[in-house]
Amino acid sequence: MSDKRRITLKDIAKALNLSPSTVSRALNGYPSLSEETIHMVKEYAEKHQYVPNPIAVNFRKNRTSILGMVVPHLVHHFFSTTISGALEAAKKNGYNILMAQSYDLLKDEILACQHLLGMGVDGLLISVSNETREADHLQAFLDEGKPVVQFDKVTDHISGPKIEVDDFQGAYQAVTHLIRQGYRKIAHLSGRMNVKNSHERFLGYKKALEDHGLEFKEEWVKNCFDISEEEGFGFTTELVNMEEKPDAIFCITDLVALGAMNCLKSKGYTIPDQLGLMGFSNWMLSEYTSPSLSSVNQFGYQMGAKAAESLMELLKIHELGENQTHILKTELVVRHSSLKP
Amino acid sequence: MSDKRRITLKDIAKALNLSPSTVSRALNGYPSLSEETIHMVKEYAEKHQYVPNPIAVNFRKNRTSILGMVVPHLVHHFFSTTISGALEAAKKNGYNILMAQSYDLLKDEILACQHLLGMGVDGLLISVSNETREADHLQAFLDEGKPVVQFDKVTDHISGPKIEVDDFQGAYQAVTHLIRQGYRKIAHLSGRMNVKNSHERFLGYKKALEDHGLEFKEEWVKNCFDISEEEGFGFTTELVNMEEKPDAIFCITDLVALGAMNCLKSKGYTIPDQLGLMGFSNWMLSEYTSPSLSSVNQFGYQMGAKAAESLMELLKIHELGENQTHILKTELVVRHSSLKP
DNA sequence: TTGAAAGCGCTACCAA
DNA sequence: TTGGTAGCGCTTTCAA
Numbered sequence: 001m002s003d004k005r006r007i008t009l010k011d012i013a014k015a016l017n018l019s020p021s022t023v024s025r026a027l028n029g030y031p032s033l034s035e036e037t038i039h040m041v042k043e044y045a046e047k048h049q050y051v052p053n054p055i056a057v058n059f060r061k062n063r064t065s066i067l068g069m070v071v072p073h074l075v076h077h078f079f080s081t082t083i084s085g086a087l088e089a090a091k092k093n094g095y096n097i098l099m100a101q102s103y104d105l106l107k108d109e110i111l112a113c114q115h116l117l118g119m120g121v122d123g124l125l126i127s128v129s130n131e132t133r134e135a136d137h138l139q140a141f142l143d144e145g146k147p148v149v150q151f152d153k154v155t156d157h158i159s160g161p162k163i164e165v166d167d168f169q170g171a172y173q174a175v176t177h178l179i180r181q182g183y184r185k186i187a188h189l190s191g192r193m194n195v196k197n198s199h200e201r202f203l204g205y206k207k208a209l210e211d212h213g214l215e216f217k218e219e220w221v222k223n224c225f226d227i228s229e230e231e232g233f234g235f236t237t238e239l240v241n242m243e244e245k246p247d248a249i250f251c252i253t254d255l256v257a258l259g260a261m262n263c264l265k266s267k268g269y270t271i272p273d274q275l276g277l278m279g280f281s282n283w284m285l286s287e288y289t290s291p292s293l294s295s296v297n298q299f300g301y302q303m304g305a306k307a308a309e310s311l312m313e314l315l316k317i318h319e320l321g322e323n324q325t326h327i328l329k330t331e332l333v334v335r336h337s338s339l340k341p
Numbered sequence: 342m343s344d345k346r347r348i349t350l351k352d353i354a355k356a357l358n359l360s361p362s363t364v365s366r367a368l369n370g371y372p373s374l375s376e377e378t379i380h381m382v383k384e385y386a387e388k389h390q391y392v393p394n395p396i397a398v399n400f401r402k403n404r405t406s407i408l409g410m411v412v413p414h415l416v417h418h419f420f421s422t423t424i425s426g427a428l429e430a431a432k433k434n435g436y437n438i439l440m441a442q443s444y445d446l447l448k449d450e451i452l453a454c455q456h457l458l459g460m461g462v463d464g465l466l467i468s469v470s471n472e473t474r475e476a477d478h479l480q481a482f483l484d485e486g487k488p489v490v491q492f493d494k495v496t497d498h499i500s501g502p503k504i505e506v507d508d509f510q511g512a513y514q515a516v517t518h519l520i521r522q523g524y525r526k527i528a529h530l531s532g533r534m535n536v537k538n539s540h541e542r543f544l545g546y547k548k549a550l551e552d553h554g555l556e557f558k559e560e561w562v563k564n565c566f567d568i569s570e571e572e573g574f575g576f577t578t579e580l581v582n583m584e585e586k587p588d589a590i591f592c593i594t595d596l597v598a599l600g601a602m603n604c605l606k607s608k609g610y611t612i613p614d615q616l617g618l619m620g621f622s623n624w625m626l627s628e629y630t631s632p633s634l635s636s637v638n639q640f641g642y643q644m645g646a647k648a649a650e651s652l653m654e655l656l657k658i659h660e661l662g663e664n665q666t667h668i669l670k671t672e673l674v675v676r677h678s679s680l681k682p
Numbered sequence: 683t684t685g686a687a688a689g690c691g692c693t694a695c696c697a698a
Numbered sequence: 699t700t701g702g703t704a705g706c707g708c709t710t711t712c713a714a
Contacts, residue, residue: 006485053691055404059708096456288570290602401689402708684713
């Protein structure tokens with residue numbers, strides 16, 4: 001193989017009869033150099049296609065210009081959207097991102113973090129797993145002076161910035177919308193109550209009912225464990241078999257809503273006429289179901305970008321960051337599944 | 342901020358009255374060291390949580406243990422699946438992956454490649470954009486002795502390994518399945534004919550018709566440009582408005598099939614009774630449409646893993662790789678949309 | 683079995 | 699305005 005060795009600073013210095021330091025300064029735009037020298041060096045570098053060895057630069061500066069990013073699942077519309085946002089923000093600032101998945105398992109999250117720390121990332125972006133109850137593996141970053149920015153799913157066991165979605169508000173808006181449409185018996189397919197986002201959505205749901213003087217019925221809230229389509233289908237079956245059926249269902253996620261939709265359609269219920277349906281997350285698929293699914297957009301791209309920007313800002317000022325939370329507003333996306341005729 | 346400086350090799354050497362080289366050897370399991378020394382060093386390292394500085398190691402070894410990966414879109418089920426596969430394979434071998442997106446634009450693909458090369462990746466995994474007709478930006482990697490492995494969407498303008506999907510075979514199987522189900526007038530919503538994968542699927546479609554003595558009608562083939570749901574909807578409208586309508590549609594992608602499905606349902610056609618429907622790619626959503634959508638699974642995870650493994654193998658033997666193609670079989674996934682009663 | 687020392691490519695400090 | 703030089707943390711060759 002060719003392996004044409006790249007030309008180095010020294011080579012240029014030797015060729016031009018300058019010292020490496022002068023060449024370095026010329027290339028990095030330091031003042032106090034004669035125009036002539038700068039021009040000469042730049043021309044030579046250009047001509048010989050000099051590219052600085054990034055590893056050497058990083059070594060010298062004791063950084064990598066790489067951010068670590070850990071998400072529960074990469075093959076997931078919302079998370080891949082956050083990744084995309086983080087990636088673009090990073091690119092703009094000359095950073096890059098090393099990815100890892102935790103599969104929502106603490107064990108794998110710890111491994112991923114150790115791996116990233118071992119690779120020498122400058123800082124960490126993380127959406128923690130549902131299992132994360134302690135954060136030694138995150139503290140390890142802080143101990144080395146590397147900031148950690150959490151987003152979406154966060155834990156309080158570690159200090160630093162957090163970028164969160166306003167789940168409460170999103171749920172509140174969604175349910176209020178259903179109420180305004182005329183639905184009166186609104187059920188909720190929720191997530192695990194020990195997961196903050198799920199709990200917040202539940203609270204938003206409950207508050208919206210209360211604020212509009214509607215009944216909150218314990219039996220109309222079903223806890224999904226896996227947040228799966230199957231659960232959506234199963235619990236919806238339970239709901240429509242009840243003595244007093246709901247006339248709308250607010251689902252913790254679009255996938256669950258899809259399960260609910262398939263269940264209802266298979267049983268001959270019409271949506272949105274007989275039952276209204278709302279999802280959450282605004283997955284791509286919600287646009288294409290029939291009827292199309294109303295949902296709550298979480299602005300994943302902006303969230304990823306914001307998280308990355310926060311991290312890079314901390315890196316710039318060489319700090320670990322305050323213990324503050326940035327909350328991103330959600331957006332109600334009204335489609336057909338919730339439009340009561 | 343704390344910035345607790347990590348302990349270094351030198352520190353250990355000094356503390357134990359050894360030379361750095363001995364400590365290095367002890368830690369890296371070289372022979373020719375006394376049990377006693379090895380034990381002593383390892384114990385000390387353990388106790389003081391010594392972690393080698395990865396940047397220094399990389400610098401010394403002139404590598405980063407990082408692979409670059411470029412895909413058209415990160416927020417895309419198939420590609421995020423390939424990424425996931427590549428990531429796992431990389432992790433197993435102590436490598437990591439730096440991601441970039443080309444947005445299917447040559448301009449951005451070039452930028453991404455330059456960026457990755459600049460970051461000092463050891464090699465590149467790429468699925469090229471639809472616009473890629475030349476490959477100077479890929480050749481740049483080879484020129485530096487860094488192997489490039491292409492997957493899914495490939496170009497012949499550069500040599501090296503390619504991992505491809507057997508699009509022809511997948512399409513052939515899909516259409517044959519429709520024929521065996523009893524459909525006789527099979528239309529095809531294709532992609533751009535200058536994109537290899539699309540063309541191969543078209544050829545597979547055509548061959549299947551021929552082999553089973555069915556008519557190939559030019560009018561029944563519609564070229565989608567964006568491969569969008571809208572196009573699926575629009576072209577399907579055209580198809581069912583024709584004098585002689587098809588009784589089944591084989592779509593270039595699940596998204597297009599979804600458009601077709603929505604169109605057919607909105608016009609009151611029943612699937613699979615009146616018209617059969619087949620997608621391609623086996624997106625997550627195909628499982629959840631109603632009726633569920635038959636499709637062709639491309640094993641994205643395996644593809645990404647295979648590409649990464651090939652690249653790492655080349656890195657190991659220090660070569661750029663032969664100009665060979667590895668073709669991955671597809672899998673027919675039969676669901677309800679193609680089961681003629 | 684161990685040590686000494688060079689050096690990877692670059693930056694930055696101190697001197698001139 | 700420029701040069702000399704030390705040194706980042708580690709590996710590896712040569713020597714003892």
